[in-house]
Structures are given as C-alpha cells and as structure tokens.
Amino acid sequence: MKLTVNGIQRDITRAQAEKRLIDYLREDLDLTGAKIGCEVGACGTCTVLVNDRPVKSCLKRVNEVADASILTIEGLAAQDGTLHPLQQAFIDAGAVQCGFCTPGMILVAHALLLSNPAPTRAEIRRAIHGNLCRCTGYQQIIDAVEMAASFYGKK
C-alpha cells in the first residue's frame, strides 16, 4: 500500500501498515509536529488531515487510511519556509503559548477554512471543540482563525 504524506508518496511496509498513524508519522518519518497527548481521541494534539479532513492519528492504524493524502503541520508552510497565512495569523493573534496543541489546532482550523472560508466565531468554536488547549482559553485561537479567513476566501 501507499500513502502520500505532505505531498511525498510513501511505500508502506506490512509492519508499518499495522502501526498507529501517529507512531508511523513520529517514529518512521520523524514528523514530530503531531503530538501524543492522551491516546484516546480526547485531546486532538495528534490531529493530522486525511484528504483534508481532521483525523486523530492516535485512533487510526496506517492501513485504515490506505492511499490517502495526509497533511501534517510540517507540510503547511511553503517549501522555502514562508509561513502559511494561517500560521502567521496564529502568531499575530497570540494564539500560541506552550504550542503543544498548536499543530493540531492549526490543522483543524485549516480544514474548517478550506470548506468554509467565512465561519462565524461560533462555527470556529464548534470546529475546534475536539481539540484541547490548556493555555489560551481558545480566545486568541479563534481570533487567529478569523484573521486568516479572508485569505481562504480570496483563493
């Protein structure tokens, strides 16, 4: 089986296929942006996008996402390191404190904005509800998503 991760196609061995997606990403590809916070699907620090939809990678085996396209936080900025406007908005809005929830938060927000480029604050709350943040009270995360929305609208 194959998997596309951040635009690169990967061949999956039988052993890899049995792994949790989070472990495959962190251990085999050294993509450590996705974090392990609970392993029961409650915190969202392990969130990645599978075909543009947020998935808690602690809950999925690699073989459950066969042939899909995966986006991790490492794949969001441009090749030359220029930040994606959503990442920049997270910085500008002060949405980053300890940063442990940040990769997951950015990715769920990215998925939201891809499908709904003009969300209300209530819609943003609903979209990030599955991701915990202990530092920010979510207020500035929601600000950041709002700030970045105009960019998606333009596309």
Added chain:
Amino acid sequence: MPDVKEKGWRNDAYAKVTGKAKYSDDLKFVNMLHAVPVYSDYVHAKLVQVHTAEAEASPGVVKVLTSRDVPGSNHFGQIIRDFRIFADDKIRYHGDVVAMVVAETRAQALQAAARVRIEAEPLPALLDAEEALRPDAILVHENHGSNIINTHHVRRGDIEKGFAVSELILERVYETQFIEHAYMEPEVSVCLPRPDGVMEVRGSMQHPFSTRRFVATCLGVPLAAVEVVGMPLGGGFGGKDDTAAIVCARTALAARLLNRPVKMAYSREWSIRESYKRHPYRVYYKMGLTRTGEIRAVQCKIIADGGAYCSVTPWVTWRSTVQCCGPYAVEHVHCDTWGVYTNNVVTGAMRGFGSPQMNFVIESIIEEAAAELGLPAIELRRRNMVRQGSVTITGQKLDNHTVSMEQVLDTVFQEIGYEKKLGCCSHGQGDGEELYGIGLAMSYRGVSLGAEGVDFCAAIINVQADGSVILDVGVHENGQGSETAMSLILAQELGIDLDVIHYKRSSTSTIPDSGTTVASRGTIMGGGAVALAARELKLKIAKLFAAELDCAPEEVRFVANQLIGKDEKKSLPFAEAIRRMFQMQQFPYALGVYRAPQVTWDEEIGQGNAYFTWVYGCQAVELTVNKTTGKVKLLNAVACHDVGKAINNTMLVGQFFGGMAMGTGYALHEDLNVVDGKISHGNLNRYHLPRALDLPEMKAVVVENYDAVSPTGAKSIGEPTNEIMAPAIANAIFHATGVRHYKLPIKITAQDSTKGGR
C-alpha cells in the same frame, strides 16, 4: 523593534507553528533505551518484595530498577524529604512507583512491566483529611509521628471581642476538589550520560534547579555533575515541579547505571495517576459584621489534603493563611490551617497556589453577608476592601505601591454594566427555560514567593563582537512566553533591535540557581534581573565612550541602536561601540541580580510583611442556567487586573484568557473524582477540561500602575486571572437560581434551579 504591543511576536513562535519545535518526547538518540514505570494497585500497603526476575527475562529488557538500585538517596523533597524515587517501605498512594522497566523499545518495556510482581500487605487507608487529624488516625508516615505536615496561624486583634461587637455572624463550610493541571504535554525525560561525567537531563519540567537537586540526590553526585537543560515545555501551571523532577531522577538513574541514553515518556494515564494535584480544602469559616456592613471578625479553620507526600503543602497553605480574608482589612482574625497527609494522590503547586480555594470561600460568603444585611454586595466590598495605606490582616501596611482594588472593581463594574444587569437576574424565577445571572469576584494577591522562601534571580547579558546579544536568565519558559518577555525588556533597556537578541535556553550549568518559575514570579524577578543587568552594562559601555560623546556616563542614552550624548547630535552606533570594546580588552558582559525586597514573618502569630508587593484583580461573568438540565452556559466574561506595567500586551491578555478558562473548569467541570484513593477520571476522555464551546467570549482589561518595587514596573499575571473565576461563577449562579453552592465543582440539580431565590 517590531510592534509587539500589537502583534504577538515570540521568539519560539515560528518553531511552534511549523511543528519544528522539539519537545522532550520528540528527541531521539542513537542507542537510546526506553523506560516505563510500574505501579501497584494498592493505596496503602506494606511493601514486602518486588519480584523482577520474570520481567527482566522478557524480550528486549535491559534492567528492572527498584529502590535497591538507587546509589544516592531514595528519599527527597523540597521541604520534607519524604518523596520516594521508588516506593521502599510502603506504598502510600495509588500513584507510587514501585519499579521501572528499561528496555530496547517502549513496547518491550510495557510488556515486561506487566510481569513485575509486587508482594505487599494491604493496610487500611486514610482517605479523609479531617480524619487525619484525629489522635488515633492511621499514620501515612510513621516516622513523622503524626499526619500533620504543617500548621499556620493568623492571630490578629481579639477574636472574641470581634464577634461580640458583630451584629451578624455567618458560619459556613466550604469544600473543594482535586483537580489536574492537565498541561497538554505529559511528563517526559531524556537523560544522556556524557563522557565528561556529567549527567545531562532534558525533560518536561518547569523547575530545572529543583530537578537538578532531585537528580543529584538520587544519583549521589554533586550538583555540578548534573546539567539540566530546558526544553520547549508543553505547559506546566505549577504542576511540573516535584513529580516531574522525580521522573527525571529515575530516568537519570537508568542512564547512569546502563550508561546509555534513556527516555521515559509518560502516558496521560500515568501522568494523571502519579503527578500532584491542586489541594482539596475543607474550610470552616465564620464572619462577624456590624449592621452597617463592617467586617469585624473572621475565624477560620482550613484543612488541606496534602496526599501521600509533603511536596510544597506548607507553602501552598501559607498563602491561603495570609490571604484568608481576601482583599478585606479585618481587625480581628483567628485562622488555623493544617496541611495533612492522607493516602490520596499527592497535592502540590498549581496556578493560584492556595488562593483559588480561599477566594471561593471569601467571595461567596461576602455576598451572603451582604444579602443578610440588605446591602448591595458591591457596597459591602467597598466598605471593607484594602485601600492605599490600609493594613492587611497580617499587619502589613500597603503603602509601597498603588493599591488599585477599587480601580479594578470599578473598571469591571462599568465594562460589563454590572449594576443594570444585576437587576435582570432571575433569582430562581422566570418564565423561560433559562435562568439568567451575573456575578463577580475580586482578590488581591501577594507577588512572588513572599516569606515562603529566598527570592532572587540572575540574568546574564553577553554581547558578541558583532553586536548580537546572548541573553541567559534564571527563569524558565513554561509556554507562557517568558523568553519573549525577557527579550523585550532587554531590547527596550538597551535600545536595540529584537532580532539581534538570542535567548539562550537556560541550563543549570550556565546561570546561577534562580529558583523556580512559579508564583507568577517570571516577569517580575527575571525581568528585574534583565533590567538591572542591562543598566549595569550600559554604564560600563557609557564610561568608555562618554568623553567622546561629550557628556557624563550617566547622560549617555541608548536608543535606536545608538549611543546618544547629551547633545543629540553626538552619537555612536551600538555595534561600533561593542566592536571597539573588544579592542580595548573590555567585555560587554553583565550579570544582573534582582533581589526581592525583604519580607518579614512571625510564624507563631502569622504577622508580618508577607509579600513585597501585591496585585489587584476583579472578574465578572454572565451566565444562564437551564431549568430542566441544570446546565450552565457562560455568556460573557470580563477581567481586569493591575499588572504594574504591560511588557507584551498580546501575551499578557493570553494569560488572562487562559486563567479564566482554567478557573471556569475549576468552578463547573473539573474533578478527578478520587474514590477510595483511586482517581476515576484518569484520562482526558473522562476528566472534563473546558473546551471551546464551554467558554464565552472573554474580555481582558489591563490596568497599569507602575510598581516602583519592580525594576521594570511590571508585576505578575499568571495566577491572579485563575483565582477568582470560580467565585464569580458561583455568585452568578446564585443570582440566576437563588441557590448558594458551597462545594466545587458546582453541580446544579434540576431541583436547585427551580427552587427559587430570596
């Protein structure tokens, strides 16, 4: 300088939004082993033997460690040396670690851990803090002689006289729960035995110096033989001190004995099971007032469940004692506080540190008293609150800083439109499904450690020959943005661009032991040290170039990357001055030390100048309570705090919001639900942390009364924002339902919400 007042620049933001930031569990080293802890299922038991042979024979296992393998001391602690690196004589709580399995892979270690057999004789468990005080109570630590970890007192005035002149006396009992810090990153440690004989410790902990003491004591080596290196930390909130340090000590032990890098990454379940929590309190509170609303007397008895080990219980409960009357000046006070051992989970430092519990009590009872007297609660607060020159209940005269209690209260009052909205509250009556209420609470808080401990901090500024700057400070980045705040203070002081400043992630081997980054002391202590170092450096530079600038050294100003003389036209680029200093055999280097002003304390009577300065805060919330389900929905929240001076607005308000969110969880949702000494909400799917839909839109109002005690004028913010949310919510719920709650978290039954109010 980037416009950080507007934008959220932080030195670590790029790494964090791109996933490049390497947290402890992201580290990998060649030949690295993996360790996992082994627990027993006992809450209290005599430990007879730990059988490790079968586990040791498991595939991939290199070694199984127990207390017998500790070369140094198996016992350590910051106040009482009662923590065990591994359980030895007894198992004292469900989170006690009996052994540790070290294997080639984590999976192998986990497999083997199940094969460690623990032989123990169960003992009856002590699970209630008040019972712990009985003379015939089960002893958690036999050698200690009793279950009393500590006592504190306040004796002021004449309590009997105080009640004699009171016309209204209220007596209430309050209870609070065990809660979890729930930093998103569980504990991790990675230890590297270095060829130079030094044990390098990295890990998810917030007190590198304390960690170093734990590690050195466990290994039986001098402090200098351990280097604790800070890593990006996924949150701490006070929770990554003792128990996180012990995780590091065990990992270091394995690395030392096996001479290979070792990683121990905690699962969330282990983290919740083992790490210390916020102390549950039982508080007996009696308040006497005159008919006109002067608080005459307060008598209180505070019992804090310290759990199985002391941790910092004496310090936590000291703050509760000092602040046992909230921001009110009371003439006659009699307070007795106990921290006690039980076989419950350990409790220790957590954001707020003994004040959230007491503020819930005080800010609840004050409203009840007002209602009894037929006075507006705000009026009662105004009559009794501390003002400029007031004397606190410990005899401290508040005259060295601006006492802004009334200012912050007024600000919140106006901002949320309190008066008008109070008139709209349901008080248990109403036609619709939702009952409406508004509530507020306020507090003052002693800044930093106060009489808890020695309080000083170091900063090193080391300017390189090209004008770039290395900054090293003794406070720790827990995620709050302290590195950024320190960099901003330096840029401001030296008048240089932020991008030439490189913050050196501190290591215990390069900066003097500056204590812990708790007690909201990061900005005031660390920032103070940076400012003093910068001032010393400026003088050093100015002395060399003043003549050239035609003025005295004291007249040289540092702005816009220039040294500027008294005559504006005389100037010299900063980088040029630095380059020339090296030619003159002068290092542009300075060590700054900020020593907290002296505090005084008489433990017998609980009197003295407890803290060198204070912060003032007020918060209000609006909410609805559903009549049928009892579900609380927050509609709005406003907070105002006097921070002295804002260093970085964006991050400052982030502290407001984060604290308010955490306080909301404390009020309404969070409870570890400890039953028979075992935590039943042991992972984040059962433990209810506030999520985005649980919280309202929040507003932060910053008040800045420059504090001359602080070299930067800034005080603190991390904890104040967290400590008054619960009473504000409790008061709003009362105004909605007419029912008063004395227990956290607040559980509203359908019956409550239709009972109706006064």
